[in-house]
Amino acid sequence: MLSSSFVIQMPPSMQMTDEQFFEFCQVNRELRIERNKLGEISIMPPTGSETGYRGGNIFGQLWVWSEQDGTGICFDSSTGFTLSTGAKRSPDASWMKLERWNTLSSEQQQSFAPICPDFLVELRSPSDNLQPLKDKMVEYMKEPGVKLGWLIDRKYRRVYIYHPGQPEECLESPDKVSADPALPRFVLNMSKIW
Numbered sequence: 001m002l003s004s005s006f007v008i009q010m011p012p013s014m015q016m017t018d019e020q021f022f023e024f025c026q027v028n029r030e031l032r033i034e035r036n037k038l039g040e041i042s043i044m045p046p047t048g049s050e051t052g053y054r055g056g057n058i059f060g061q062l063w064v065w066s067e068q069d070g071t072g073i074c075f076d077s078s079t080g081f082t083l084s085t086g087a088k089r090s091p092d093a094s095w096m097k098l099e100r101w102n103t104l105s106s107e108q109q110q111s112f113a114p115i116c117p118d119f120l121v122e123l124r125s126p127s128d129n130l131q132p133l134k135d136k137m138v139e140y141m142k143e144p145g146v147k148l149g150w151l152i153d154r155k156y157r158r159v160y161i162y163h164p165g166q167p168e169e170c171l172e173s174p175d176k177v178s179a180d181p182a183l184p185r186f187v188l189n190m191s192k193i194w
Contacts, residue, residue: 005044005127015039021088022111025080032077037085037139047077051125054154057192058121059093065186072097072118080112083143088112089136091120095183100145116143119183123193124153137162147182157194 010016016024025033032044047055059076066074074095080088094117104113120140122133130153137151141164149162159177161169171177173194179186 005042008041008043010039010041018082018112022080029078032090033088034080034090035086035088037083037087039086045127047125051123054193055092055123058123058152058188061188062093062095062121062186065183066095069184069186073101075117081116082112082114083116083139085139087139089116089140091117091140092123094120096145116140116146118145118147119149119179120146121150121152124151124155126155134160134168137168141165148179150177150179150188152193154194159190 021035030046032046034042034044036042046052055077059074062074066072072095074093075091077090077092079094080090081094082088096115096117096119100115100118101109101113104115108114122137124130124133133151137149137160140146140149141162146164151160151162152158153160157173159171159174161171161177175190177188177190179188
């Protein structure tokens with residue numbers, strides 16, 4: 001069993017099409033698989049139970065807010081998106097306005113949708129290195145339509161806040177984190193995340 005992620009580099013002659021990569025991910029559902037803009041494949045082990053519980057709490061709070069708000073839909077950590085660079089990414093939790101989601105065809109919605117969510121969250125697992133996650137957040141912020149991103153580092157009780165075109169902010173051990181105005185009235189209670 002994997003204990004940390006690793007990167008597989010594919011020779012140009014063996015690069016998978018988008019359809020082949022989607023199929024590869026489907027037959028390896030027990031793993032979290034992403035592909036960067038260079039075609040390198042990152043294979044990450046399933047999260048440990050505690051990280052899964054914390055991530056589930058993030059998704060749960062986002063889902064409840066989304067259902068009450070009604071202007072968009074949220075996605076869990078197993079959802080893949082195709083970024084404008086061609087990278088395939090799966091944030092731990094994300095949300096998108098319905099008007100953006102509805103611009104996609106049914107076929108696009110059923111695969112790794114060619115769009116990046118308005119809001120996304122990454123939760124650092126104990127085995128994750130921080131810098132690659134920060135790099136991923138910067139990558140997300142360059143995508144059309146993205147409004148806000150959070151990187152939650154439970155180890156040091158920090159929340160890194162990302163907005164497109166702005167420097168990273170860092171909150172030290174917050175009790176709550178507000179997504180307003182990007183997600184009006186959404187506040188993440190950190191008590192069950194820490």
